[in-house]
Amino acid sequence: MSEREPGFATLAIHAGAQPDPTTGARATPIYQTTSFVFDDVNHAASLFGLQSFGNIYTRITNPTNAVLEERVAALEGGTAALAVASGHAAQHLVFHTLLTPGDEFVASRKLYGGSINQFTHSFKSYGWNVAWADPDDISSFERAITPKTKAIFIESIANPGGVVTDVAAISAIAKKAGVPLIVDNTLATPYLWNPIKDGADIVVHSATKFLGGHGNSIGGVIVDAGTFDWMATDRYPFLSKPRPEYSGMVLAETFGNFAFAIACRVLGLRDLGPALSPFNAFLILTGIETLALRMAKHSENAQKVAEYLVAHPKVAWVSYPGLSGDRYHALAGKYLPKGAGAVFTFGLKGGYEAGVGLVSNVELFSHLANIGDTRSLIIHPASTTHRQLSDEAKTIAGAGPDVVRLSIGIEDAADIIADLDQALAKV
Amino acid sequence: MNHDRYDDAFIRSVLEGVSTIAIVGASANAARPSYFVMKYLAERGYRVFPVNPGQAGKEVAGLTFYGTLKDIPEPIDMVDVFRAPEHVPAVLDEVLALVPLPKVIWMQLGVRNDEAATRAEAAGMQVVMNRCPKIEYGRLSGEIGWTGVNSRTISARRPKLLGGGVQRLSISRGPQGQK
Missing domain, CATH: 3.90.1150.10 (Aspartate Aminotransferase, domain 1)
Incomplete structure (x- = not known):
């Protein structure tokens, strides 16, 4: 089906989920395991060096979670995604990948209350400083930007009041400032709105809400739009500088337009640890099949x-x-x-x-x-x-x-x- | 041929139709993208010949480096070019001098030279530009999805294990229902 673009409902059912190669299982199996055996020593070395695609340990990758990741990436029109333990964990890893102590980011003041708490208090203790802007006054975003600003964060539909944010207008401000635009698309879901089409560079979800949709599982997803040029500046060293964790590898050079999702995984998720349970991934995936x-x-x-x-x-x-x-x-x-x-x-x-x-x-x-x-x-x-x-x-x-x-x-x-x-x- | 986009069927036929691959500009440094590609393709069953004048004779990851394409002692099906676009014409000159002529010249992600492509096609070669064979193999096999990357492919057909372990898939798919 590669020669034509599948529609949304088709992707919601099929993206990421080919039949299981070893058993033929058609529904995505729940790979409820901590670890995966290596084919041999060379294979292990390739996996640890990020040279091969494959599984080592469920904190970093898991085949059930991977289906969820690819599916949400496909539905949002992104290049890659990372599934994590909650929407809050998704935001944590995104900012951990972008910011260092003393940096700033601009956020809409109309956000889910939990995000306002996270930005105001927890992030402050990391030295990540939020500057608030008003989505009803687009120019307030421009005014909040300083030389220390590293990102802009908004919700497409803002919780709780039914606020619709002018994503394209704020994207223009982000592009002018040379910083990525992060959009929380939880309330809209990709069925109602694809913020990447309006200029989002990173999309985050609380999959707990409409993606899972049945009130049974906490989860979060980070989607990489593949649009931001990390090598254009030295302001995002996780992506543009040689990483000592991986023998000097430059992630943006090696992984190109899906480097941000890889960085969130191999630097953020690997070290900070908010992994999603494969069982939750399975339930969220089943929910997504009926998202449309x-x-x-x-x-x-x-x-x-x-x-x-x-x-x-x-x-x-x-x-x-x-x-x-x-x-x-x-x-x-x-x-x-x-x-x-x-x-x-x-x-x-x-x-x-x-x-x-x-x-x-x-x-x-x-x-x-x-x-x-x-x-x-x-x-x-x-x-x-x-x-x-x-x-x-x-x-x-x-x-x-x-x-x-x-x-x-x-x-x-x-x-x-x-x-x-x-x-x-x-x- | 249009080089702005390629059908998956074309890329699949290119990767299924070659077994020996020379990688011009391959690095011996394990942190470099060209090293990744060379090792990955070798692990997927291709016979890979890294080419880099500075590394000639060196053995890395079980592969022997050659100084130039013409030093490789056997026929090459595909030449993968890890050089900046302006160096492609010179590489192509060396490719066109090989006997037998390779079937494919593949320019890496970020490398495109339309003039060279036209010359190679006139000589009867297939051309792929601005793509990475590792990414394309990973997309078409589905392996790339193991890392959460959008393969932009969907299929209800069961993928085939490549052999040599469980974490390796083939890019070939049998008809529905095949064991």
């Missing part, structure tokens, strides 16, 4: 629920880019023609008490702190994840007392709406 069907249904359901809520007398506002009056509707038209995703927030006129009342009275929605499940999920951030903050701080974080976040599942839309309807009647 699920994302279409997630988006279709979310559109219906958003339209229902915006017309409800107890609802103050709805932030969903699929709604015609939404501030991100035009960007959604440009970047998300297949649907605006399934995670969004809305506000209740009854404030804090109404929020607590809603999550206490839903029956079908699960009250929990995750997104991207087949099941519909609900959370009232002010009484849970953002409980410790002052009211003012809650509002700045998009978690004001009236805010409710939904992750719409793939149940029947009528049942999802009926559940919200009966619960809203009680608040």
Whole structure:
């Protein structure tokens, strides 16, 4: 099939997964093993020297994980990928590969709260300093760049509020500054949006969410777009300088347009260790096989629920880019023609008490702190994840007392709406 | 022939159709890309002859270096060129002087010289430019996916083990259902 380009749904099922060469197994086997025997001493030497493709130890490579890696790389249009233990581990390895102590990076201030924590506190202790910019004011990215800036980080659709980021505009700023653009594509998934087409150099995922899609496995993926010229500068020594770990090898020279994924693996994953369990990789892979069907249904359901809520007398506002009056509707038209995703927030006129009342009275929605499940999920951030903050701080974080976040599942839309309807009647 | 893109079927036929490969510009340094390619192709069953005047007579990884192409004592099917594009015409002159004439001249990733390609094709040779035979072999066998690299190929046919161990695949695929 090489002479024509397979479509998305075909890649979601086949990319990376040829039948098992030794057993003929058609589904990807779970290679639940720590280690792999060498063919002989020469083979071992080739593997340790990165001269041959192959498996040594599951912390570095595993055949089940490799299928997941190649599949996500194919779906995103990247050259290679690396699967790791979580979305947070993916971000850790990306920045470890790019930054040294004292370096800076620019990040959108509209991010998943866990990423804001990771950048603000944990990364700070490595000497990696974040400068925040506002995706609603593109020029703020340009202003945040200094001679120490090594990367820009954004989310394509930002959690939790249904913010659509102008990826192409920020990519132009990154290119002008000569730094790679990292895009977290977790909420959109490659079905709704391929940020590499809009200039992303690196894509990261929490595979825990829509890729796996069934709320059963934590995992993360780093995708190398193969677009950044690491040899053009000496600012990324992991890629452009001889590595003492590998007898002086220059990774960008040896591995060309997939060197970033290799560097994250052989320098980051090898030494920092957040390997993905092959069992989790198997479950995430199985989820990805139905990604096209699920994302279409997630988006279709979310559109219906958003339209229902915006017309409800107890609802103050709805932030969903699929709604015609939404501030991100035009960007959604440009970047998300297949649907605006399934995670969004809305506000209740009854404030804090109404929020607590809603999550206490839903029956079908699960009250929990995750997104991207087949099941519909609900959370009232002010009484849970953002409980410790002052009211003012809650509002700045998009978690004001009236805010409710939904992750719409793939149940029947009528049942999802009926559940919200009966619960809203009680608040 | 169009050298901006190659069908997988063409690359597969090139790599299946050769058994002896000379690598011009091969390095004896184990950290260099040309060393990787020479060792990998040798491990995949090709008979590899590294060519580098500075290393003539030296034996590295079980392979003997030759000073020039014409010093290689047997017929060469393919010449893989690890030299900058401006040096390709001189290499091609040496290739065209070989008897018998090699079937393929392959210029490495980053190396392209269209004028030389036209001359080689006029002499009846097949030409591949700006590609790496290790990457192409790894893509077409599926081995490259073991490192998370996008092979840009999909197949429901069972890959064949190459032999000599379990972590080596052939680029050939039998018909559906073949043992």
